[in-house]
Amino acid sequence: MAFTSTRGPSSGRRTVLKGALGSVGALALSGRTFAAEPGAAPGMIQPGVKPHLTPMRVSLDQLIDMKCCIRPLRAAGPNLGTQMVGDRLVVHNYGHGGSGWSLSWGSAEVAVGKALSVLPESVAVVGCGIVGLTSAVVAQRAGLKVTIYARELLQRTRSFRASGSFTPSSRIALNGPAGPQFPEQWEQMARFSWKMFRTFLGLPGKPVEFSDSYGVSYTPMERRQWPADPAIGGSWETTGLPQQNSEFAHLDSRIRDIVPQSVNLSPEENPFDTPFATRSSHMHFNFPAYGHMLLTEFFERGGRFVMRNFHSPAEFADLPEKVIIHSTGYAAKDLWRDDTMIPVRGQTAWLVPQPEANYTLRFKNMSLLSKADGIVLMNNNPDLGDMLGVGDTNEIPNRAPFEEALAALAPIFAPLANRNARS
Amino acid sequence: MKRIVLILATCIAAIAPAIAASPKSAGTSAGVYTQAQASEGSRVYAVRCAMCHGGTLSGTVETPGLTGKFMANWAGRPVADLYDYLARAMPQPAPGSLSPQDNARLVAFLLEANGAPAGKAPLPADSAALRRIILQPVRPR
Numbered sequence: 001m002a003f004t005s006t007r008g009p010s011s012g013r014r015t016v017l018k019g020a021l022g023s024v025g026a027l028a029l030s031g032r033t034f035a036a037e038p039g040a041a042p043g044m045i046q047p048g049v050k051p052h053l054t055p056m057r058v059s060l061d062q063l064i065d066m067k068c069c070i071r072p073l074r075a076a077g078p079n080l081g082t083q084m085v086g087d088r089l090v091v092h093n094y095g096h097g098g099s100g101w102s103l104s105w106g107s108a109e110v111a112v113g114k115a116l117s118v119l120p121e122s123v124a125v126v127g128c129g130i131v132g133l134t135s136a137v138v139a140q141r142a143g144l145k146v147t148i149y150a151r152e153l154l155q156r157t158r159s160f161r162a163s164g165s166f167t168p169s170s171r172i173a174l175n176g177p178a179g180p181q182f183p184e185q186w187e188q189m190a191r192f193s194w195k196m197f198r199t200f201l202g203l204p205g206k207p208v209e210f211s212d213s214y215g216v217s218y219t220p221m222e223r224r225q226w227p228a229d230p231a232i233g234g235s236w237e238t239t240g241l242p243q244q245n246s247e248f249a250h251l252d253s254r255i256r257d258i259v260p261q262s263v264n265l266s267p268e269e270n271p272f273d274t275p276f277a278t279r280s281s282h283m284h285f286n287f288p289a290y291g292h293m294l295l296t297e298f299f300e301r302g303g304r305f306v307m308r309n310f311h312s313p314a315e316f317a318d319l320p321e322k323v324i325i326h327s328t329g330y331a332a333k334d335l336w337r338d339d340t341m342i343p344v345r346g347q348t349a350w351l352v353p354q355p356e357a358n359y360t361l362r363f364k365n366m367s368l369l370s371k372a373d374g375i376v377l378m379n380n381n382p383d384l385g386d387m388l389g390v391g392d393t394n395e396i397p398n399r400a401p402f403e404e405a406l407a408a409l410a411p412i413f414a415p416l417a418n419r420n421a422r423s
Numbered sequence: 424m425k426r427i428v429l430i431l432a433t434c435i436a437a438i439a440p441a442i443a444a445s446p447k448s449a450g451t452s453a454g455v456y457t458q459a460q461a462s463e464g465s466r467v468y469a470v471r472c473a474m475c476h477g478g479t480l481s482g483t484v485e486t487p488g489l490t491g492k493f494m495a496n497w498a499g500r501p502v503a504d505l506y507d508y509l510a511r512a513m514p515q516p517a518p519g520s521l522s523p524q525d526n527a528r529l530v531a532f533l534l535e536a537n538g539a540p541a542g543k544a545p546l547p548a549d550s551a552a553l554r555r556i557i558l559q560p561v562r563p564r
Contacts, residue, residue, distance in 0.1 A: 393517075
């Protein structure tokens, strides 16, 4: 297991890291960070020792943004099929639920592969969310000339309103309509993406990085199960919307051999002093650096962006390119009249970035994930699971759950603050 | 310098007829809604749309504004494209819930907000009829 090395012998590393902080600080001042920040915990973890964590500033005065968006869940999983519009070959690549970022490279590989099979010299990509833009770059890396047609560049798409962590089977499909072949296809895309994300680790600005994720609890921690409830009669097949959690595909266990899993922390190792705690290593995407990196590659490879709004699939036949990759995410529901698209609302609040507190805290149904562009706060109803937000197309953020979460999470950091005050 | 001015003047002269109202054309510059209809539309907008698109139609980083770039997205197409889209997909929290009359009022309001002149007859709440009217760009004030 490659990741056990993060817990390896490190008695001397702390000193080394501290010694390096001066130069890191200087780099950070110039706006470019090339090495681990002071709070980068992985190198500091020692078995049997509480890691030194900087408490997060969990208060309303730190709130800088609230984002809300619709996950484009498609009942059968992402549409990667093809069809003709006039004499244009359309390769679909939309409907990735809460897994668009996580599956972007693997999904683009499939779509671009289909596009390449008819030997085009150029392709059009419609849509510039993370799936569209990644498809464009993958097509360029295959030597194609690419034009993106979209209403917005990545930074103003729904993709930028995600939380941005590796969650490859979050609302990705419903078991029934997805069928028995889907898990295998999903696994291929997830493994491909995982390896591609590793090619961005450690790059300037940290477009992709790992951090520690602590789950804390005052009661024994159990993974919640969602067995099918026979009292719920309907299903997606009969109502057009999933009716319970057991309808959702949960596939993460297929890649647990390479994706770090949680380990239990002993009281001596738990920095939060709660009776129960776990820690895992989690991959996340830093939107500003990632978006900059991908757009830079797209334009440096000669990519062209055309601002365009499509009103019907028939307009695809007007494009000069003979092959079109269609990646409009949730907008495909209306543009392509895909009634199997299911909106799943989600929302995040963002606190002032705190790079020295570079970890995630999970408590009950709430979480704080520290990223380069802010600390992501989520407060999801624990009794709804995947059903939370299903069928809800309201994209106006609701502030109240964030305020509740801040109040509930603040006391969790007291032991850290007390220990820091003593040391 | 004189030459530049001359070139500019020529350009403006060439563009102007395309932008200015062309009488009797099947375009929005001919006056295809009534002032009263647009006023009613502004009330529909305040209740059904302003929560996302803003009181001044400015939109946000996340929600499209309904002037300026809006024209780049919709001009040159039949008004029916906009009318049908609003009927199917808006308001986003309750798509398909606008009555045809309110939808036509909204489109009238949006035309007014984007500089199209009012006329004597109301905009029909009829997709087929709106397919014959082209949404024309207007030079910003």
